[in-house]
Amino acid sequence: MDGFSALIIDDDAGFRESLGLLVAREGYEVREATGLEAARQRLSERAADVVLIDLSLPDGDGIELLRDDSIRAGSEFIVVTGNASVESAVQALRDGALDYLTKPLDRSRLKSILAGVARTRGFKMELARLRGELRELGRFGRLVGRTPPMQRLYDLIERVAPTEAGVLLTGESGTGKELAAETIHALSRRRERPFLAVNCAAVLKSLIESELFGHERGSFTGAENRRRGYFEEANGGTLFLDEVIEMPAEVQAKMLRVLETGTILRVGASEVVPVDVRVIAATNRDPAGAVRSGALREDLYYRLNVFPIPLPPLRERVEDIELLAEHFLAAVNARERTMKRLSPAASAKLSAYRWPGNVRELKNAVERAAILADATVGPELLPGGAAGPPAPLGDQGPAIQVHIGSSVEDVERRVIIATLEHQRGDKRQTAMTLGISLKTLYARLKVYQAAGHGVPEPGQVPQPVSDGHRAG
Numbered sequence: 001m002d003g004f005s006a007l008i009i010d011d012d013a014g015f016r017e018s019l020g021l022l023v024a025r026e027g028y029e030v031r032e033a034t035g036l037e038a039a040r041q042r043l044s045e046r047a048a049d050v051v052l053i054d055l056s057l058p059d060g061d062g063i064e065l066l067r068d069d070s071i072r073a074g075s076e077f078i079v080v081t082g083n084a085s086v087e088s089a090v091q092a093l094r095d096g097a098l099d100y101l102t103k104p105l106d107r108s109r110l111k112s113i114l115a116g117v118a119r120t121r122g123f124k125m126e127l128a129r130l131r132g133e134l135r136e137l138g139r140f141g142r143l144v145g146r147t148p149p150m151q152r153l154y155d156l157i158e159r160v161a162p163t164e165a166g167v168l169l170t171g172e173s174g175t176g177k178e179l180a181a182e183t184i185h186a187l188s189r190r191r192e193r194p195f196l197a198v199n200c201a202a203v204l205k206s207l208i209e210s211e212l213f214g215h216e217r218g219s220f221t222g223a224e225n226r227r228r229g230y231f232e233e234a235n236g237g238t239l240f241l242d243e244v245i246e247m248p249a250e251v252q253a254k255m256l257r258v259l260e261t262g263t264i265l266r267v268g269a270s271e272v273v274p275v276d277v278r279v280i281a282a283t284n285r286d287p288a289g290a291v292r293s294g295a296l297r298e299d300l301y302y303r304l305n306v307f308p309i310p311l312p313p314l315r316e317r318v319e320d321i322e323l324l325a326e327h328f329l330a331a332v333n334a335r336e337r338t339m340k341r342l343s344p345a346a347s348a349k350l351s352a353y354r355w356p357g358n359v360r361e362l363k364n365a366v367e368r369a370a371i372l373a374d375a376t377v378g379p380e381l382l383p384g385g386a387a388g389p390p391a392p393l394g395d396q397g398p399a400i401q402v403h404i405g406s407s408v409e410d411v412e413r414r415v416i417i418a419t420l421e422h423q424r425g426d427k428r429q430t431a432m433t434l435g436i437s438l439k440t441l442y443a444r445l446k447v448y449q450a451a452g453h454g455v456p457e458p459g460q461v462p463q464p465v466s467d468g469h470r471a472g
């Protein structure tokens with residue numbers, strides 16, 4: 001770590017001195033400042049690789065320094081907050097701080113943060129390269145798109161990737177949330193370590209805790225061996241929690257504790273294990289609405305939502321459609337050793353379509369058309385001109401009865417299965433009627449099947465559903 005410099009800004013001389021000693025021990029050359037004015041002065045003399053700053057200073061709020069672009073660009077900021085006010089630390093992360101520490105200082109955390117500074121300096125150079133060279137071509141890592149909404153997305157990713165901040169990706173199905181999460185990981189100091197994706201809707205509710213946190217041998221029936229959970233598997237890396245709202249309430253409470261303490265407790269274990277995992281969460285529902293309806297714990301929401309990133313739907317960036325289509329077609333061509341082209345009429349049709357399934361639907365449509373086409377992909381092979389989604393049934397459809405005492409999970413399953421029956425097994429229609437994504441529907445059905453519940457097949461004639469005693 002030789003050759004790195006640090007500036008410590010704090011009005012408490014004793015604290016400055018003891019923090020200074022610890023930082024110097026990590027090989028940093030240390031300077032000190034008592035307030036904002038003095039800090040500006042020191043930084044104008046010479047930049048510091050890392051600035052450790054207390055937010056409440058006698059001559060102002062430390063955040064001001066962070067918001068000064070010319071100052072922030074030159075250094076990594078680590079916020080040291082005395083009053084356990086995580087709120088202000090979170091704001092600092094949003095403003096570009098690398099990480100935060102709370103007083104009293106945890107020495108091992110300080111050490112690991114300082115070790116990350118050097119690597120972070122390296123990524124920033126990599127990021128600058130990505131920005132310069134690739135953005136002009138409409139690319140950012142594996143993300144394709146050059147419209148203003150995508151440029152804003154790249155800005156956000158660039159800002160958050162090198163930090164340790166939690167990220168909540170929101171957006172409709174198929175808008176690229178998982179790809180964005182992978183990009184954040186690839187541009188972080190964790191990139192050499194695993195990136196693991198867990199779909200919370202696809203794991204049996206009774207097993208999700210042990211899948212995430214692992215279990216000890218014999219902790220429940222079927223737990224024959226000790227098992228490491230996703231958190232341990234992802235240690236040092238990034239865990240992508242997809243469809244995070246589907247996580248059961250008890251597991252949400254445990255998740256919050258993991259995020260707050262950096263330790264996990266395996267199912268059936270008595271001792272906690274430290275883990276170093278960055279969590280990136282995603283949902284295609286409205287998380288604030290889920291908090292209001294009680295599906296998502298408010299405190300977990302605040303933890304995950306330190307850095308919210310919305311993914312724009314494809315219909316709001318029509319100018320990207322052709323670029324994306326060409327990109328997917330080129331990938332098929334490379335794979336199949338062909339040289340197929342989109343006809344101008346095909347391009348026009350693609351741009352006119354609304355793409356309810358967003359980039360995923362476009363990718364599938366282009367790949368399918370490319371396989372069917374000879375040399376030129378014409379408009380007849382592509383979607384468009386179709387009717388819009390069906391109106392929800394509202395209270396016009398047949399009814400199911402629910403008994404007081406049923407669990408929410410039970411009610412949800414019965415509504416889903418009854419709707420699927422009503423739609424004669426048509427999953428797309430069912431998902432639209434229920435207002436959930438097709439992927440969520442598939443995940444649910446998989447869980448129901450695994451649990452031995454009957455799931456209607458396409459074309460199956462609907463059964464009467466008005467008596468509340470349907471099996472399953």
Ligand SMILES: Nc1ncnc2c1ncn2[C@@H]1O[C@H](COP(=O)(O)OP(=O)(O)OP(=O)(O)O)[C@@H](O)[C@H]1O
Pocket residue numbers: 142143144145171172173174175176177178179180242283284359360363437439
């Ligand atoms: N901007 C983009 N550039 C290139 N490919 C993209 C882009 N956005 C999405 N894709 C591709 O589209 C597909 C769907 O993306 P992804 O799985 O990230 O969506 P998602 O938002 O996670 O969807 P869901 O909510 O259904 O899980 C993937 O194959 C992904 O590689």
Ligand SMILES: [Mg+2]
Pocket residue numbers: 177178242
């Ligand atoms: Mg996804």
